[in-house]
Amino acid sequence: MQADRRRLNAPPGGTAPPVFATAPKTKLQRPTRTREPDQHRKLFLRTGIVPSASGSAYYEIPPQQQQQTGLLVPQSSSLKITCTVHGPRPLPRNAAFSPNLLLSTHVKFAPFATRNRRGYVQNASERDLGAHLETALRGVVIGERFPKSGCEVVVTVLEGEEDGWWAGNAEGRGGGWGMMGVLAGCITVASAALVDAGIDCVDLVSGGVAAVVQAGTDQRGDDGVVAIDPAPSEHDGGIRAACVVGYLQSRDEVTEMWMKGDAGMRAEQLIDEAVKAASLTRAVLAEAVKEAVEMKLEKVEGNAVAAASVKEGKGKSKDVVMTG
């Protein structure tokens, strides 16, 4: 049979995905939370990583401890999010007049972000995350200073948090707790990118998440503890309620709040803990923004010095050798 030469054909025999056999002696052990309930995971944040966008940022919660077992697959998920901000730029000609900045948010998981592959088109949960993020950002952006303009915030989740431990039982998984951690990261990273794009904001908004987790596995009567920044793989099936906030620290206000699950009487405590988590991330956020500004200033000064030296006619620019 003639092969079709006009397109790339699949291998004739088909391929089998590689299966990594675990060494017989490795014992899967659920990762446990070694941090205190009020301790946040370490996180990394940097702005200005995408030169072509007017603002961008990268956010990561790396794995906190070295993996003990000899497995290739990480036991606990980490979080990696990038965000680019395009704008403010004029609305298209045919658009209606808008007295305010039109902010649109777009959250997308990369197809490889989670253990279960995601499609290329946004699904309902991603659209919902986008709506949450939009609510969080609308409150901080001073929209009336940018009439007739639009701004797009595009968030790509490169590695998302799972809803539970992958090797755990199927019943323990689910509940969508991983999404809440992702939203908190999205808010923080989008805030950093907005600042990088130079869009006027009333304050830095930072995301924080807290959850009511079961202390033990089979204590029925216990109330659980409120822990900030829960990693769902560490509390498999033990998360009862979770709350994400987008918090403005200097105004002591909340632009976004999303609570799920049965918090019972502890709803307000849960909110307070989420706010605490948000204030912790804000410290990193403020530092990252400050760092970026300092770098920009240095660059400006460097340029000024270079320009001055060029004027004097003894700068390095003379030494440039043209090749080719």
Place this chain on the structure above:
Amino acid sequence: MAPYTGIPLSPAELSYLHTSLSQDPPIRPDGRSPTQFRPLVAETDILPSTNGSARICFPDGTEAIVGVKAEVEKTRAAGQDVIRGGEGVLGLGRGGGRDVDDEEMEDGEGNAVKSGRGRDEWVEIAIELPALLADAGLKDTLWINNRFHWRLYIDILLLSQPLSYPLPLLSLTTHLALLSTRLPALISEQDEDPLFNDDWEASTPLYPRHTNPSSSVQQHHIKPPITLLVMTVGPAILFDPSADELAVADAVLALSVAQQLPTDATSKSSDQAPSFKLIALRTVDPPSRLTAGGVPNTLNTTTTTTTSSGTSGTMGSSQKKPTAGEVLAIRERDQGTSVWRPPRGGVSRAVVGRMIKAVVERGGVGWEVMEGLAGVET
């Protein structure tokens, strides 16, 4: 009328509305009290070929019909979906699977057999109503035996254009429909293939309405959760906001409440008002943030030109047009006191706490709404 919002109000009207709503007590355009709902038309059991149905018509013209259909479905054993190829597709496509079993309930008591066996995927709704899936009691009633379960299809038909935020309407209609849902009575035993009684009169309601103390207290006689829209303007907290009121909202919250299972005092709970718990909360982006701000008098070209025309020509030359920076400074200083300015920032935690309390507390708004809906006749 500003596009993107659909709010046909000028900055002056918005400012007026905002001021009157932030009075104590607030003065609402339709004269309601802060916690009062608009009268609505509701009926249940309107669709003959469904297990339960309801229709609600809000006075602003929004209307929704909900039909609940139930089907018997074979239960996939946990962990089986990976091995069996045919059904594995379904299992994989679910993105992590949302099947939650409440282990805490299962291993607690011997008599609560059915609890903790329901799964999220047995309830299917096309849109995400935040609270419905969180209701563990509903999932558990769908359990028939070890091999079969009911699958509920809750279909919501929004008959009108969503003039304002449609979540409360959909939630209340779904609540009513679920209250009227009846499942055929089971006559087969144990793990046989299920066989049901043909007599519709003998069917069991999904949510038993009346609690009679003689029968054994079977898991829940609680009602499905509801979602309410609450907004703040200044210090005031307003329930069931109309589209006009939403146009000046500082913050809008959608709160989902459910009835709480009586913990220990079983006899006392029947005569007392049932307690409520918050099961979901989310902020909703208020349309007020997209409204156009007003122009302060000092910047208004018509007022400034009239004053300059009144003076001599030499004075007029000194009154130059303010630069962009000065305009910005004047607007900032105005702070929205003299003219309308779209709200900035969020809502303080104390206000959120007050909102939650107003809904959840004994005899609060959540209780009132559920009582009102329980009184709906077919």
